[in-house]
Amino acid sequence: MTVLPAGAPRRVDRTVGGRAMLLAPLVGALIGGIATVVVVLAQLVKPDADLLAAVLGVLVVAGLSGGLHLDGLADFADALGSRRDRETMLRIMKQSDIGPFGVVAIVAVLLLDVAALTACLQAGFGWQAILIATTASRLTLPWACLKSIPPARPDGLGSMVAATVSPTAAALTTAAVLAAGLALSWLTSSGIGRLLGAAAAVLLAVVTSLLTSRRARRAIGGTTGDVLGATVEIALPVALLTLALIV
Template sequence: MAGQAMGFAPVVGLLLGGISAAVVAGVGALKPEAPLLAAVLGVVVLMALSGALHLDGLADTADGLGSRRDRETMLRIMKQSDIGPFGVASIAGVLLVDVAALTTCAQAGFGWQAILIAAVASRLTLPWSCRTSVPSARPDGLGAMVASTVRPAVAAIITAATVLCAVAFALLAAPTTRGQLLTSDGGISRMYGEGISGVYGEGLRGSAPTSGGGIWVGVEGTPATTDVNALQLLGAGLAVLVAVAVGVLVVRRARKALGGITGDVLGAAVELALPAALLTLALTT
């Protein structure tokens, strides 16, 4: 049962990310000139929906590993309820990257897709963190319940499905339609307009006015065309793989220092994978 629960973690990410994506899209529709506001609200909603449990795990893991003490002391530090300087710095760092990267995506018209892809990709770290070769650092707790419960082949299949879903989400980005702008002084300049399709540039027939005072027309004699951003599609799939890689590295570090995973380590993997995925999307959008 524990292995199945970890296998369904990306589905939970899809549900939580879907709500956060709706918030980002809604704010973008109401205030398109405020991508930072959309990004902040999207990140806050995603954090609130998870109860900030993963952030707490990140802080505890950062405090424990950051202490550079012996294994038992690190585990004891991680179990304490207070948060030290490493924990505070780690939370601040990931949230800043989350907001900055999501703002960049929102400015490019890829905001809700980005938070949805990143939310799913970050939860994909859970089945990889619980694969059969990864032991628990403690005999009790969440880590002991889920450690070594997911076969690597199952994690790989889930990853492939997630990559395909991420690419599909990227395809849902608002299309950009190529055309021409007939300016008020009679000149013509190339431009890209959103949401205009099937427009023919034969004279002014089928033209559309623009907010800049000009008239948008399609390329003469041909229908307006929609560009597909190949780099954006590649970035969507790459974001998933980067998230998995970050999760694997977190678990590798935990195994070396603690001898295995704990519930806090799982939370740290999720929270570090989220900004990694968003950053990947921001750099490829």
């Protein structure tokens, strides 16, 4: 989930994959924490440059993810944009090149990320927003890997983690992320709006995951690694926009 070095697990199977999906929000919190440090430092050096701080924060998140999720978003967008049959869509997603729909999708989400984070910074809720949003965006992974969502193909990353998470486990993980987001908002700021924003950002990220997974199941028969990456990248601007509009 990141380019950060980590030891290899002793065992890699679907059980381990399911556990990894449940731990994904912690990875989001780690990425968001590093991005937070960059945003805060940028504001200390140049207090009136909110746009610059937002760009740096978004680039850190994308860089620490290795661009993997953005690549998945591009592949999924190209597949859906082709409006072809299931097999053709899967073939498009497996190709290494990026088409026009993929380019537009990447540009769109990055612009939304930067614009929304800039608005949050201007509202005095910047570093909290990026931390909540990156965590919430990774919360989409347990929901995208529910046992009711099959893999679209028998091989690939998606087949390792698809249909590995129970609804109860996903709900408990969501409750933990929601509680953490509310606590962060309550401890670092004042106003009911920011509490509502944090709650809405987390819950809308879950809704985004369910809707994206539903679209993928209808289009290609299930989920893939590209779909999982797309879900993360779509949920991030959704969470940031929610916070920008509410707080």
